[in-house]
Amino acid sequence: MLARVKSLPLSPESLQKPTESLDGTVVSSSTFSDTPRASGTCSPSTTTCAWTHTSFSAQVREAHISILSEGKQYKVKKKTFWGIQVVEALVWKNWELGKEAIRHLTLKNISMKIQKLKYRLPTTKFFFTVYPQSIFLSPGMSFTLPVFFRPLEEKEYVDHLSFVMAEGEFSIELRACLPSHQLACLSTLQMPLCAVSDTTETWFSLYNVGDLPTFFTWEVPNPFHTLPSTGLLEPGSVCQIKLVFQPHVALIYDVQGICWYGEAGDQKTTIQIQAVAKCPQIMVYVNRKEDEEIDPVSLQKVVDFGPAPVGYSMKKCIQLFNPSLVNAPFRIETHRILYADDRVFSSPTTKGVVKAGDELWLPLLFRPQTVGLKSIDYFTIFPPGNTSEVTLKITGSCTGPALSLSSYCVDFNWINLGECAMKSLMIRNDSDCPGFFMFEIDNQASVFSVEPQSGVLASKEHKMLTITFQPTHTIICYRRVACLIHHQEPLFLDIIGTCHSDTNKPAILRPRHLKWYRTHMARGMILFAPDILGTMLREKKFSRDEDGALMLRQEASGNLPPAKYPSIPPLTEYFLDGTSDTVIFPPTVTIEPLIVNFGKCSSDVAPDPVPLCLTNHTRGTITVTWTHKATGPFRVEPDTIDIPPLKNTAARLCFQPQFPNKIYVTELEAFAFYRVLRSFNNIEEDCTVFPSWCLKLRAMGHTYKEENEYSFPRYTLDVPKLFPAVSSKCTSYRTLLLFNSGSLMLSFEFLPSSSPEITVRPTSGYLLPGAYQIFLLSIIPKGFTWKQLELALQFNFCPKYIKEVILMSREEPLDIQMESGKVLYFKPTYIGGSSTMPYKIRNTTRLTLTFEWKYTFHSSKVVSVQPSKGTILPNETMIHTWTFTPNATMNYLIRAVLWVWDSGAPCGPPFPSPPPSSVTSTTLPSCMAKEKELDFGNVLVDSEQRKEMILLNDGNCTLHYRLFVEQTLSGPLHLYFPSCAVLKLEKMEGMLCARSQETICLTACPTRRLQYTWTIKCCLLTHKDGECSKREVICMATMKGVYPTLSILDACGMGSAGGITRQHLWRLFSLETLNSYLERDPTSWELTYRVPTRHSTSRIPSVYTPLLLDFNFGAAPIGTEPSVVFLLLKNSGVVPLNWSFLFPSDQQIDLEFWAERTEFDFTELHQMRVQDNDIFSIIPKSGNLQPGQEQTVEFIYRHIFAGTDKLPVLLKVSNGREILLNFVGVTVKAGEKYVHFTSVKHRFTPVTIGTSLPPRQIFELYNGGSVPVLYDIQLDVLWNVQNKNFQHPIFQCLNPHGDIQPGKTTQVFWIFSPIEAKTYAVDVPIHILGWNSAIIRFEGVGYDRFIMGNTAPFHSITTTDQTPAVTRLIVPGQVAFLSQSRISLGNIPVCSRSSRLIFLNNASEKDPIIFSWDLEASSIIENVVRTLPGPPSWAFAYSTGLTPHLCHSSLSPSLPPNTSFYTNPTSPSPWTNPIDTKMGTLSTLATCTSPSPQTLPPIQKQQPYTPPVTWNLRNPKTGQIWLYPEEPKPCLLYLGLSARAHNMDDFLRNFFSQSPRFFFCPPLEEKKSEGESIVVEDEPDQNTFSNQEKQIVRDILTIIIRGLLEDRKFHEDVQRGLVEAIPYFSQFWSEDSVRMQNQKDSSGHASVSPSYEGEEEEAHQGEDKEDETGEEESWDKGKIFESLDGSLSPTNSIQKRGLGPVLSEMNSILQEENSRIEKETISRLPSFLNLRQSILENIIQNIMIEASRGEVVLTTKPRVIALPPQQPLLSSDIRAICTSNSSPTCLLPKMH
16 A cells, blocks of 8 residues: 655755654674674675664765765866866756756866867757857956757757867766656665564665655565555655564574665665674573572472462562673463462563663562462563573462460369459460461450450560459359461360359369360260269279270270270361351250341330240250350340250340440350259269350340441451362361451441351451451362352441452362373383383362372383372472383383372372373393494593593484493503503493484593503493393403603714714713603602793702703813704604703792892802803703604803803603703813713623633723823732632733823723622722822622523623614714614624624715724724725724624714815925924824733823814914914714624534624634744743642542542443444545545646645645544545556556546546535635625625615515426536626625
8 A cells, every 4th residue: 555655855954953763773783703694585695794883863964965965966066177167067957848948157267377268069959059259268267158958859968068278178068857756765774683583673764866756665575674665755855764673583684675666666776784683592590699499300490489478478589681682572471370369479570671781680479378388380481482481480388377375275273253363375476477366255245254365476476365264153164265367277275164152162173174075075975964974983884994084894895996086177176066067076055046136226125035945965954054244235034044854945135235326246155064063062973074065145236226327347358369279078268357447346247148158157246446357268169160259248237338258269170181191102122121201290270189100010010100109289290200111022001090189188089091101122232332442542641531432222222321441551560550440431321312322421541651451341221220231342442641751862972072972972961871761750749840830939949850860061171162962852752742951040930139148058159150151051942842753952061161060950841750960061271181080980791700711891081181191000909809819810901001182082901700600899090190090990790601591691792882873863064974873793703704884975965075984992993994986885894803802992984074175185285384384184094903912002102192173272373374274173973883702612602503694714824935944832831830729620620530430321331332333433434535535645636726726735734634534534445546547557458448438437527526626625715715705795785885876776576477497407507607697696605
C-alpha cells in the first residue's frame, strides 16, 4: 500500500538541529574479526569493515551539504584558462517549448595583463549569442556575454561556445536539461551492535534533489526492514526512513539497500548497510562469592531459600551477568502448572534486558503457605532465540510457630470454698516464626481463668501465664483447655482442682487420676460408677496393671493385651471431642443444644427461657453443677441436678439483659461427676476416682433496636486461600486468625449459609479489643477438581457486617508424570557388565508421595533401580537410575510397577508402570587401544610429557572398564631406586560407548634417568565395581628419562698453549674426568637452580655441587701471547640443553654501592683482579645446543701478571649438572725457568710378574718457561727399592738426565719390572737445575696372569691417551687437517713392522701448504714416508726393535702458510741484514732410534736456545735495522701414537691368533768379507752370587727333583719311551728334505741365479744349521740318484739310448723341482719380504688416494655376472697369464 509520507523542506535550520530520532543512533565498536560477515544475500563475505565512532546527525549534515552543493554546482564550479576565469558549463533547466531562455556568461580577467579574446557562435541553431567581436579585458575586469536558448522539442540539447586567445582555444559547454527524478541518501550507514533475535532501529534521511515528485520503494535483504517501505517525496523535501535490524544469526552484515524510483521505477539509489549481530550470553550466579550449590543428578544450579516463616515473604537475588558486547534480553518461565494462589515462588521480573558488560540482579520471592511443606519449583531463564537457557532449581521450606508449655497439667490440689488459687505457667516459642495463640476458655464465666487469654509470641520469645482457680461449689473441677495456635496444632492444658467446705469434702483429684482415667476410658470402664468398680475389684473381677489401672481378669491372664490410651493427633482430638456425631470414645454426658442464640431482645422484658436436655450415658448417677455467676445475664435452672443412669433430664436457660444496645455473649460451664464422688468416704479404691466432665454451653443475644446503628466492627482477618493438599478420604485443616483492632468488643458467628463441607470451630463467640481469635477449619475434600468453598462470618449480629471467606480445596490425585515415556530401552550389554539408563519422574501433585518400584523376583536378578523407594516432594523432578545386568545372551522383556501413596497413608493403589523395556546383550565385548605401542621418547627428568591413548570399542555394547598400569624399570642402578609410579592416566576407569572411541591423556614425569616400560591392562567391570574379565594388555608404553648430557669431544691449544700436545692438554683440563662427571645424574642440590641465575649477594657465591675440577692452562712467560684453548662441546644427549660458564660476578646479585662491604679478604681481592683485567675469558660464555649439535668454546688465559692465577668458574647445564671448574694458570717472569708438573703422582701400566722383558714406559715433563732447563732424576731411591727386592731393578730410569726446550715436552723412559703381585711405590726427586725440585710418586702394580686369567690387563692396551682418534675441532685459520689424530697399533711383537696410512688434507682451494714433521719428541718412529706424489698421504712405519715397550707418543707437523720466502730457502734474499746475515730454516724430518735399555744416554751439551714458534717474545729494538718479512706462524697438528710391544714368546703365548697379521723383519746379519774373521762378542762375565741366592736355587732344584722322583706317571712315561718300536724322531723324515740334500750335493743338476747367490748362500747356511739332522736322514735317498747316474755311463750307450726318454723326463722333473726350491728360498729372504711389504703398502695407498679423490667408490656393490662353467686352468696356464699381463696384482705373492 502506497503511503504519502510527510515531507520536510530542505533548509539549513533543519540540519542544524536534527531530530531526536536522528541522534539516537551511535555505532561504536572495534573490528569484529571473530564473527562471520554477510553480504547483501546474507552469505558470508570476506570484506573488512572498520567500525568507528560516528554520529548519525553528522552523517546527515555532510550528506545534505553535498547534495545542496550538487544542486548549485553551476554557480560555484569555475575554471581558469590562461588568466580568464569562467564557468565550466551553462545549464538551462525548467524551460518551456517556444519560449526563449537566456543565460549570461561572465568572463573575468584575473591575470596582470590585458587579455584579448575572440569567440565563435555555437554550431546549432538552438543556442546563439551576439555577433562575434573582439573582447579586450583589463586586469580585474569582467565581461558578460548573453546566450540565448530557443527549444523546438522536448529533449536535451548540448552545444559549446569556443573562445580563441593568443595562447590557445577553450570552449564552454551549453546544455539544456529536462526535468528528472533524483533521490539522494547516505552512501554508508552503520548500525549499532545487535543481539541475535533482538531488534535495533536506526533513522536516516532520504532527499529528493530532483525536479519532480518521486515515488520510491525500498528493497533491503533480511534481516533488515524499512519503514516506510514506499512513499511519495516532493521536490526539495526530505523523508525520515527507519531501518530495523532483527538478526537471527551471528554474522557481520555488509549488505546493500536499494531505493527504486523514477517513472518506470528503473532508477535507483543505494545505501551500504553495515551491521554486526552477536550471540548474547547471560551468566547466572547464585552466589558468586561462595561455592554454588549444584544438584548432583540434574546438574542444575540450586537456589535454596532455606526455612521461611509461614505467611511471610523471603527475597533472594541472583546475578545475571552479560559478558558479551551486545545487550541480552531474557525472559523467565516456570515449569510448574499450578493454581495461581498455590504458587509460593515468584519473581516480579519476568523479562528484561542485561546491558552489554553489565550485571542485573534478579529478585526471587518465596512466600510459603503450608507449615512443614518443602516446596520445589524450576525457573528457566531464556535468552533471545532460546539458544542457551539456564534452569534454576528453587527450593524452600515453610516453618511455623513452635509454641510449647512448660507444663501441660496444672494441679490446684484442693482449696476451700470461697478461696482463690493462682499458679504460673510458661509458654515459649522456639521458632523463628511469630506465633499467635488463644486459650479456648471464657475467663469471666469459668472457675478457671488464664491470663493472658490470647496473644502473640515473637521469635524465640516466652511469656508467663497466670492460671486462677476460684470455685463456686464444693465439687471436683477438671477442664481440658485447648490452646489454639495459628499455623500450628493446638495444645491441651489440663487444669484440676478440688473445692472443700466444712460439710462437703469430695475426693481430691490428682494428676495420677487423669492417667488412670484415660486408661480406663480406653478399656471402657468410665461408664461405671466408682463404687461399682470398687465392688468388682473386691470381687476379683478386675485386677490392676503395673501402672495401677484396672483391667479385666482375662486381660491379666495374658491372652489378650490390655488396651492402652492411644496417641490421638491434637486436631483429631479437638474436632472429635464428643460434641459432634463422630467421636473417638463414647461420651458420658451430653447437652443439647450447644449454642443458644436469643437474638434481638429487649432490656425491659426477659425473653423466654430455652429448654436444655442433659443425657446420662453411664451406668451411674451423675450430678451436674453449673458454675455461672449470680450477676451474669445468663443462668441455667436448676444449677445442680442429678441424672439417673442412662436417663436424661431437662433444664432451662434464662437470659436477662441488663442494658440496651449491647451485645451479650458468654460460655456457660457445668461439671458433671458421679454422685458417689461428693464425699471421699464413698471411695474405697483410689484408682476408681474419676475426674469431672466439663459441659460448655455458648449463649448469646443483643439488645440493639432496628432503628439504632450497630457498632462497626474493626478487625483483621488472616485467611488462607487454599486448603493443604490431602489424598482421598483424608482431612485437611486450616487456621484463621481474627484480630479485633477496634476499641469495642465484637461478636462473630458463622452463618448456616456457609459451605457444609467445612467444619469450623468455634462457630461463634466474642472478641475483646486487642484480642486474637483463632478458628480451626477442617474438610474432607472430594473430587479431583478445584472446588470453591464460601464461609459467611457475621459480626455484631448485623447483616451488614458479613465477611465472605472463600477457600479452594480438592482431593489430590496420586499422579506421577513419566517424563521419560512409558517404555525404557536399554543398550546392548555384555554378560557380567551393566548399563544404566536414567528415568525421569515428576510429582505433579501437591502431596509428598512415597514411592516404591516393584518387579518380579526373576527380574530383580537382571535389573535394579536406584532409588528403589523413597519420597518425592511436590513438583519435584526425580531421576531414577535403572541398571541392567544380563546373565545370559537373550532379549529381556521386564515389567516394573511403581507404587505411590501419600506419605501419611499406609499404601495406595498401584500406579501404572512403564511398558516393558527391551534389552539386548552382547557376549564378546572387547576394549582395545588404537596404538599398541606408545613411545614417549626421551623425556627430561622431572618434566612432563603427554601422549594420547585412544580406546576403541568396536562392539555393540557399552563397556565399563578399568585400567591398570604396571611399571618396569631398566637401566643402571635401577634396583636402588624406589619404583614409584611416574605415569598418570587422565582417568583410570570409565565408560566407553558402543562403536566409539575415547581419548585418554597419559602424562609421564620421569624421576630418574632410567628406561621406563609400562604395561597398560584393561578389564571390564560389573555394576558392583567388580572385575568380570581378566586383565588384558592393550598397550605398551615406553619412555626414557634423560638428563641433558654435555660432553667434550676434542681440545686444541693455540697461542702460548700451542706447544702442549693434545694428550697433555686433555690431562691438564681433566677432560676425561669432566666427561665422566657430565655423564652422571645430577644431585638434588645441583637442581636447586635449574637454570643459571643470580642467587647470592656474596662475591664468592655458594655452590651446590660436590664436584671440583681443575682447568690448568699450563705456564707461559709474561707478555707472551695468551694461552688459548678450544674445546668442542657436543650435546651427546637427546634433549636440547642450555650451558653456561658462570664467573663469580655472574652469580652475584648486583647491590647498591652503599650495600657493598669495604673490607675484602685476599681471595676476594685476587678474584676481583682476575675478573677486572679479564685474565680468564670464555667466548661464548653460554649457548644452546640441540641434540647432536656441536659448538666450539674458546678459553683464553692472558699472561699479564706474573704468578699463579686462579678463578672458580661454575659450569651449569640447565636441568643438569653443576661442576665447579678451578681455572689455574701460571705466568712466568721473563728468563725464569719453570717446569710444569701435571700431577705429583704417576702410575705405570700394570705389568705381569715373571716376564723376562718388561715393557718400557714414558713419563713426560713440560717446560713452561722461556728458557731451556736441565733436569736430573735422583736414582738413589731406586737403588733402595732394588736392594729390598733381592737386587732386582723394580724401577729403572733410562734417561735420568736431559734438557727440555721452552714450550716443549720431554719423554723420560722408565722400566717397571715387578717380581710380586702387589703395588710398588717410590717417591723420586726430580731436580731442575737452577730452579726448584719436585718429588713425584711413581706407582706400579704387578699381577700374576695365572691367577687373574682373562681379567688381567695384559691383553688390553692400557693408555692414558683419551683424546679422540679423529680430530673434530676446527680452530680459526686452520687449513690442514689430519685424517686421524691418534693411532693405536695395539699389541705387537718385537722384530715386527707395523704401518698405518693417514691423510693430510688441505682445505684451501687456492693456496698450497708447506709442512714438516717434528719427530724429536718420539723415538719410536722408524720412518715417515710419502709413498706417492700428489695429495699428501703418509705411511708411518713403526719398528719395535728388540725390546718390548709401551709407546705413547705425539708427532707434530709444522704447517706455515706457503710464501715465496719459504719456497726456495737457499736462494739469495734481498733483505739480508748487514748486521745479522743468518737465515732461519724450517725444521726437517728427524729419525730417532730407541736408546739401548742396558745403558743410559750420556748428558749432552745444552743446545742453544731457540724460542718456539708459538711464542712471540717482544724484545726491545736496538739501533736501526733492516726489516725482514715477518715469519708466518705455523699451525701445529699433533698425531698421537700408542702401542704395546711384547717379546716373541709372550706374544705367541697370548696373541697367537694375531701373529699372521704382522710383518716380521729381523735385523740382517752383517756379511763377512774375505779375509775377515767372525767377530764374536765376549760372553758376559759370570756374576758372583750371594749365599742367599745360592740357597734359593738349591731349594728350588731340590723340590723339582724330589717331585720327579715321586711322580709315578713320569716313571711310566720314561719306561714307555724306552720300549717304543718306532723312534719318535723318525716321523720328521720327508721326501722333500732328501731331494733338497741331493740337490745341494750334485752340482750338475742345480743352477742358482747369480743375483741371489749371496742371499741363497746365507739362506743355505741358515738351513744347514737348522737341518743337520735332516741331511743325515736324506742320505739314503741321494744314493739312489748316484747309482742311477753311474748306471748311465758311456759304456752302456745302448741302455742309455733306450732310456733317453726316461732321462729327459727326469731332467725336466728335476728342473721344475729346482725352480720351486729356488722360489721358496727367495720368498724367505728378508729383502724379498721387505719388497713385497712395500708393494702391498703402495697398492693400498694408491687405492685409498683414488678413493679420497672420488675416482673409486669402495662402497659400491660388486656386479656379479654369471659366466658359463669353464675347465680349471693348469698351473702352466696361470703362469702364462701372469707373464703376459703386467697388472700389479700379479706382483702379489702368497704370504706365509
